Amino acid sequence: MEALTFVSKALRKYLTFSGDNKLKRGEAPPLPRGDFDKTRAPKADRFTAGFARAEIMPGDITKKKYYIAGYNINNPAKGILDKTYVHALWLDDNSGRGGMVFVSLDAVGLLNSDANAIKASLSGFMKQSGCRAIHIFCTHNHAGIDTMGLWGPLPLSGKDPGFMKTVFAATKDAVNRAYEDRRDGDLFHGSVEVPDMQKDIRTPVVFSKTLTRLRFVPSDGSREIYWINFASHSESLGGENSFISADFPGYMRDEIRAKTGAETFYCVGAIGGMITMEIIDKYKIESTKKIGKNLAGYALSVDGETKLSPVINSVRQEFYADSDNSVLMIAAKAGILKAKKYAISWARFGFALKTEMTYLEIDTLKMLLLPCEIFPELVYGGYLSAEESATGLGPEVNPVPLTQIAGDDKLMIIGLANDELGYVLPPNDFLLDEDVPYFNRAKDRHGRNHYEETNSMGPGTAAKIAEVFGDIMETVKKSR
Numbered sequence: 001m002e003a004l005t006f007v008s009k010a011l012r013k014y015l016t017f018s019g020d021n022k023l024k025r026g027e028a029p030p031l032p033r034g035d036f037d038k039t040r041a042p043k044a045d046r047f048t049a050g051f052a053r054a055e056i057m058p059g060d061i062t063k064k065k066y067y068i069a070g071y072n073i074n075n076p077a078k079g080i081l082d083k084t085y086v087h088a089l090w091l092d093d094n095s096g097r098g099g100m101v102f103v104s105l106d107a108v109g110l111l112n113s114d115a116n117a118i119k120a121s122l123s124g125f126m127k128q129s130g131c132r133a134i135h136i137f138c139t140h141n142h143a144g145i146d147t148m149g150l151w152g153p154l155p156l157s158g159k160d161p162g163f164m165k166t167v168f169a170a171t172k173d174a175v176n177r178a179y180e181d182r183r184d185g186d187l188f189h190g191s192v193e194v195p196d197m198q199k200d201i202r203t204p205v206v207f208s209k210t211l212t213r214l215r216f217v218p219s220d221g222s223r224e225i226y227w228i229n230f231a232s233h234s235e236s237l238g239g240e241n242s243f244i245s246a247d248f249p250g251y252m253r254d255e256i257r258a259k260t261g262a263e264t265f266y267c268v269g270a271i272g273g274m275i276t277m278e279i280i281d282k283y284k285i286e287s288t289k290k291i292g293k294n295l296a297g298y299a300l301s302v303d304g305e306t307k308l309s310p311v312i313n314s315v316r317q318e319f320y321a322d323s324d325n326s327v328l329m330i331a332a333k334a335g336i337l338k339a340k341k342y343a344i345s346w347a348r349f350g351f352a353l354k355t356e357m358t359y360l361e362i363d364t365l366k367m368l369l370l371p372c373e374i375f376p377e378l379v380y381g382g383y384l385s386a387e388e389s390a391t392g393l394g395p396e397v398n399p400v401p402l403t404q405i406a407g408d409d410k411l412m413i414i415g416l417a418n419d420e421l422g423y424v425l426p427p428n429d430f431l432l433d434e435d436v437p438y439f440n441r442a443k444d445r446h447g448r449n450h451y452e453e454t455n456s457m458g459p460g461t462a463a464k465i466a467e468v469f470g471d472i473m474e475t476v477k478k479s480r
Helices: 002-024 112-121 123-129 161-180 247-260 284-300 326-333 376-380 402-406 461-479
Strands: 047-055 085-092 100-105 133-138 183-193 198-200 210-218 225-230 263-268 275-277 306-308 312-322 341-343 351-362 365-369 412-414
Touching: 002 326, 002 341, 002 351, 047 161, 047 210, 047 263, 085 161, 085 263, 100 161, 100 263, 112 123, 112 133, 112 161, 112 351, 123 161, 210 284, 225 284, 225 412, 247 263, 247 284, 312 461, 351 461, 365 402, 376 402, 376 461, 402 461
Parallel strands: 100 133, 225 263, 365 412
Antiparallel strands: 047 085, 047 183, 085 100, 183 210, 183 306, 198 275, 210 225, 312 351, 341 351, 351 365
16 A cells, blocks of 8 residues: 555656646647527428448457456457447538537547547538538447547557547448438427436435437438437446447337337436446346336337427537546556647646537527536535535535526436546545545545546536536527
């Protein structure tokens, strides 16, 4: 322990020295405030949508090591349970401003640098199609191949360059075919409460049980497209698994296709804290299949839908995020994590990462695209009291919940959007090991383990996200 404490202190001193040197070469420029790209009223009576999917499976899976992401390091894939995919959705309100592309990867996460590289590779498509934005989400799949680098045989990266080329190529293919698939039609919004499938394994027990469904119905009677949002880690196969799978979202999509012919675009909500699925039985693959089928049943049970008017408005805002996590910053220094660092005087080590969030309105539905796994209480409220928290601090030190900032308790959260910053926790329950912060899990005065802090950027991220979202909503209000 003494040796690890020495290493931890030495690394933090090194990072501070490195950040000071970076600042001497000049501070990163301030980021411009995002504009609210809006139209006040529909310009057409129909949406236009298209869908496509493409496999993200390496052809040499039996000959080369690929590492399963999400649980243990150095866990080479032993085979394939089911295929993983990239899904692309084209959606246009026909206002003349161009359509948007949404991408969902069966992956644990994608760093902002890779998301931006994929978007740059689609610059020709954007010009040709008139696309005004591309947003890339991950299903936070814990049975997919490492797309971030953290699950290899450390200190080596688990991120394979050849596999990433496959991901890039498949994404480009799916996006182009989604555009070719576009059809006019109506978009319906509905939701259902899922009372018996999730669990929160960290105090407080706060999470959204709402499954939100957008359903696109083409005017020509061809196959429908579902867009489903739900809050859970995609980890039903468990940490003992060494086989590639899309986990329960894949079986959910298969069930919806089998029952209706519809294709499904899936994304996750506020899953930090930590929201996961109840395992049905001990046979993990059969349990995972059942979970997927049962969730599909809820998705198909949605009724009382609202027809949405074809209006899509948005604000995209880049911002700098400080990282106090010395382990992650050293991983970035070593090239395990491919994250560009920016010199920032207010940052803990003198440099920060650049990331982004986007606020979307599809008619009356408000959506917030966040680059992280946010704790649900930061979205909906329900903070621990001073007596209950790890720090002894009360909820007043925490930011205003995001639904209050939005003025809408039905604000739809999409996590792991265009980046993966890890967990974002309430400050009053953020606890680190005093001797080796971010290396070891702390145990608080109530006997609770604090794992999520070790995979977070630090205690200041929650306030930063609330601050940026507050600025976005001010921009939206002023534009009204």
